[in-house]
Amino acid sequence: MRKILVVGAGQSGLQLALTLREHDYDVTVMSARTPDEIRAGRVMSTQCMFHDALQHERDHGLNLWEEQTVRVEGLGVSIAGPDSGRVMDWVGRLDNYAQSVDQRVKMAGWLELFEQRGGKLIIHGVTTADLNALARMYDLVVVAAGKGELVQLFDRDPARSPYTSPQRALSVAYVHGVGPRPEHPDFDAVRFNIVPGVGELFMIPGHTLSGNCHIMFFEGVPGGPLDCWSDRPGPGEHLERMLGLMKQFLPWEYERSRDAELTDSRATLTGGYTPVVRRPVGELPSGTAVLGMADVVVANDPITGQGSNNASKCAASYLDSILERGDQPFDRAWMERTFERYWEYARHVTDWTNAMLRPPPPHVMDILGAAQENDVVARRFVNGFSDPTDYQHWFMDPDKAADYLASLPTRT
Known part of the structure; x- marks a missing residue:
């Protein structure tokens, strides 16, 4: 039985680990936190997964929260004018619904499911030195932890990475109490609000620890009025600041959100990162090659909502490549081919996402x-x-x- 180590317990790493278990691979996952610690922690992301990515979860019995999670049946676009009115406003229906499950809910549940399905779980933060010692015990090591020291094993690919700094300042709040959009009170939709030259606000129906909710997500142009989170405000002040910005720039969203309350005391997040494509093979001090996946090697700005979707599709692509490899070695050449197979899809997402970060032509x-x-x-x-x-x-x-x-x- 081939032994595979997956470092990281996010969408891509856990999906790959769980699906490999279906084929009787000996799979170990290393996670920095226990399921209970994940549930008790701060929100980790925004996410809205669309049909093609959701289908991967359904195909493998991983859609544990589908019945209780609100269905996102459309996506709307609004563009603010100089007077904070709307110069454009419409909504399109999705052919198949999307859904957003708080990663605290999903990753904690998937870690528990992984152990139930016979996987080996090690709770330990992993350094390069740790991985150097562990790697020789496995036929393949996959690095799926998109943050931290291990990312430095993978060099930036300048030909595929046009940006060298963050293109948006990000701020998030998970809330209860947002009312329906009066334009479509009979169904839920992601609302994509654009304030030219200032940034964007996404309103995403989702599911969290306390049930269905909304995710309020600002993307601010660096140096602009939405780039105002360097002081890392506390949860209550964070929400009040977001509501104030909505009232100023997007009053139609403020009106249905004015009574919003945080879902919990850890329901806010700020940050930003540079969109980047990295080379897929990292080399440990011992000379052992390791394979990067998802955000480790293709990290797009969340303006197009593709992070979790990319992660799911990367896991599905890597699964196919691993199964097809059979008993042959997972050498560097195979790792390069495995990534390029995924890149044939991901390059289109990257080009589209990078284009959406620029003023629309x-x-x-x-x-x-x-x-x-x-x-x-x-x-x-x-x-x-x-x-x-x-x-x-x-x-x-x-x-x-x-x-x-x-x-x-x-x-x-």
């Missing part, structure tokens, strides 16, 4: 404007969040965008 504004008038355009845009490879055919290129819009039937 005229052809993108044409598409968003057309979506307000034409549900066909709106649906194609919002369903691309499940399969972003579609954007290359019509959204990313001005000529393709013009051809697509021109091909639409004239509305009478």
Whole structure:
């Protein structure tokens, strides 16, 4: 039985570990925290997983919270004008619903499920020195911990990484008490609010420790009015500051959120990171090669909500590559091929996400404007969040965008 070590207990690492157990691999996961410590900790992220990624979980019996989690049935776009009114506002329906489960809930539950399915769990923070000593005991070591010392094993790929600094200042609050959008009171949708030159606010229906909730998520342009979190305010002040910014820049979202309350005392988060693509193979001091996955090797800004989706799809791709390898060695050449197979998908997500960080060019504004008038355009845009490879055919290129819009039937 082949022995595999997965370092990190997030979406990608645990999904890979759990699915490898189905094929009787001897799998060990190293996590810095116990399930109870994860549940008692601070929120770790925002996330909204779309149909294609959710299906990976369903296929392997990992969708433990699907029945109780609110269904996200649409995605809407609003653009604020100079007077804080809306110059654009529309919502498109998803062909299949999305869902967002607090990672404190999911990762704690998956760690417990991993042990129930015969996996070996070691609770220990891992340093490079630790991994150097452990690696020789395994046929393959996968590093899925996107933060900390181990990331330094993987060199930045400058040809695939256009940015050298964070492109947004991030702030998050999980809350109860947000009312429905009056434009669509009969279904829940992610709302993507854009304040040109200032930043974005996402309102994401989700599920947390205390039940269904909303995730309020600001992305601020560095140096602008939403880049105001360096003092790391306490939870109550954090929420009040977010509500104040909503009232100033996005009053339509403030009106339904004015009575919001934090879901718990650890429901806020601030930060920021540089979008980066790293080389997939790291080398330990002993010369042993280790394989990076998901955020370790492709870390996109969360402006397109693809972090957990990428992680799920990376785990599914790596699973296929491992199974196909059979008894052959997991050498450096195989690791490179395994990543490039995933990159054939992830490059489209990276290109789209990097483009969304820049001011929208005229052809993108044409598409968003057309979506307000034409549900066909709106649906194609919002369903691309499940399969972003579609954007290359019509959204990313001005000529393709013009051809697509021109091909639409004239509305009478």
